[in-house]
Amino acid sequence: TMVYGGLVNKKIVAKLQALGANAVGLSGADLNIIPAKKRNPEPIDFGWVGDVEKVNTQWISEFLNGDVIPVLAPLTHDGSGHMLNTNADTIASKIASALSEDFETELMFCFEQSGVMNEDKLITELNLLLYRHLKGTGIVTEGMIPKLDLGFAALTNGVKKVSVRSFKEVYKPKSGTTLVS
Template sequence: MDRLTIIKVGGKVVEEPESLNALLDQFDHISGNKLLVHGGGRTATEVAKKLGIETKMVEGRRITDADMLEVVTMVYGGLVNKRIVAGLQSRGMNAIGLTGADLDLIKAHKRPVKDIDYGFVGDVDDVNPAELRLLINENVVPVIAPLTHDGKGHLLNTNADTIASELASELSNYYSVYLFYCFEKRGVLVDPDDESSVIYDLDLALFNQYKNEGVISDGMIPKLENGFRAKMKGVKEILITNPENIATGRGTRLV
């Protein structure tokens, strides 16, 4: 099968022009088919603050009421997405910005209320990659924003790591998929303040141990949970790293 590289970018990397440009330069050098999934949570938080809308987070997941849904739709589907698309076009890559609603790409349902009401947050039900594959096979680079739809006219905020994992899992039926979770750190760190404390090989048992001990916490938890899920569904390789190490393949490898 042909290789497909999926880069999920978030954190400071996607928020700051200098780091985003460095990421896009590295992305440009990846050969073969490629796809980019992005976050943009910090920008959404900043825009919400300017609009007087409070941001609430639980274990790295954003509580999304009706006002916050409007903010993330504007920021993820508009500002951040089109900045990346423009940056790729400037490097000679023909890119298209999409959400899960476009091409009926990703359907989801509103997360049921259990202990926490996450509001308009979507849990993925179905990925429909047919048209996406046509784009990829024509050397178009899809840039996917973390928004889905329920098929009834409603948009839902969906974790970008989940989007990347679900797309990688489904597309692994058609390509040899390499999934890179890319952010500002060199990988998953034992000590967040020590860049040399990278965990180079991480299996599920060690992940659960570190999670219980609080070594791995907050937004890293859904990232790794989604990564392991994708690995079990046939994704060839999953790496958590920073832009500089996309080419070297160094970082935290899920095994």
């Protein structure tokens, strides 16, 4: 977790700087951007895992309005001095939703696959009804389920566009799977 907060975060910032974008590396604990609550140890003790309580958008908005890209590592705090590891997809969805009140936001979940797959075929557009069907038949499973749940929640909360795609295809406008409401 601390590797994400330090080395990985700064590598992303360095890459953005090399591409000509001004960026700053932060975590959810910095500037009280994302206060969280330690997850209840019952029935399973996940250790120092946190659940987002809120997103304070003031500083993120200030950076964005100043043409600075904030790069947030998935570390939060509990208000008592403890760092918490928090799911990065959850943080991304919550930030995009919170910012949608003041900005036109787009949320991209980037990972190893090309997007949501049905066997070996990429599903380019996914609505909630099809998602529920694919989930019910076991085609969409495991880690993809929370991503898609968070994606559809973000659409409901005002995010303009949500996609799931390979991190290698971030700059390709017609890549991955686009979620539609």
